[in-house]
Amino acid sequence: QTVVTQEPSLSVSPGGTVTLTCALNSGSVSGGYYPGWFRQTPGQAPRTLIYNTNTRSSGVPDRFSGSILGNKAALSITGAQADDESDYYCALYVGSGIWVFGGGTRLTVL
Amino acid sequence: EVQLLESGGGLVEPGGSLRISCSASGFTFSNYGMTWVRQAPGKGLEWVSGIGNGGGERCYADSVKGRFIISRDNSKNTLYLQMNSLRAEDTAVYYCVKQRWPAFDYWGLGTLVTVSS
Numbered sequence: 473q474t475v476v477t478q479e480p481s482l483s484v485s486p487g488g489t490v491t492l493t494c495a496l497n498s499g500s501v502s503g504g505y506y507p508g509w510f511r512q513t514p515g516q517a518p519r520t521l522i523y524n525t526n527t528r529s530s531g532v533p534d535r536f537s538g539s540i541l542g543n544k545a546a547l548s549i550t551g552a553q554a555d556d557e558s559d560y561y562c563a564l565y566v567g568s569g570i571w572v573f574g575g576g577t578r579l580t581v582l
Numbered sequence: 583e584v585q586l587l588e589s590g591g592g593l594v595e596p597g598g599s600l601r602i603s604c605s606a607s608g609f610t611f612s613n614y615g616m617t618w619v620r621q622a623p624g625k626g627l628e629w630v631s632g633i634g635n636g637g638g639e640r641c642y643a644d645s646v647k648g649r650f651i652i653s654r655d656n657s658k659n660t661l662y663l664q665m666n667s668l669r670a671e672d673t674a675v676y677y678c679v680k681q682r683w684p685a686f687d688y689w690g691l692g693t694l695v696t697v698s699s
Contacts, residue, residue, distance in 0.1 A: 506684035523685035561627050569641030571629040
């Protein structure tokens with residue numbers, strides 16, 4: 473069974489930089505898993521931030537960037553702002569049309 | 583402007599069936615694959631099912647395979663999810679998501695399905 477793991481929670485200071493990661497239990501994450509990143513605030517629908525590892529969705533500021541870091545997908549947020557406080561999810565394509573989401577990271581800005 | 587409007591959610595008893603819909607506008611529906619993603623109360627996102635733009639390619643998460651059927655009517659710009667043999671663990675908000683490979687680029691607001699007696 474494919475399991476995608478994210479940090480349950482992270483914190484960042486206003487103006488600081490934080491990196492969220494997305495790991496695969498069966499091995500290394502590469503571009504072939506087409507990592508995507510999504511942000512969700514309580515009571516709202518998710519919004520796509522990044523797709524295909526490092527492509528920003530329309531309207532997403534360049535403070536958000538995606539990459540492969542070692543054997544994981546990563547989302548970096550620079551110049552953190554109070555309204556970046558959200559739940560962040562990654563998703564990986566595991567083949568045959570199937571995607572698997574990570575459990576999410578709750579980001580606190582304090 | 584892309585809009586995805588889910589409907590058809592509600593309360594259903596365990597073992598029952600329900601069909602939810604997603605009405606799409608603002609883009610050429612027949613050109614894009616579509617996906618259902620769900621979120622149980624207080625939990626994370628779970629990919630449920632996807633369908634190709636022509637409807638011929640369908641795939642399912644193991645948790646719903648054999649119970650749920652995804653379909654689409656390109657003449658009505660509508661995506662469906664037929665949910666059978668519903669269980670308490672299927673209780674969730676179901677989101678309709680437009681795909682532009684390899685992106686999930688637009689999300690609907692979701693419809694709540696509650697499975698309870």
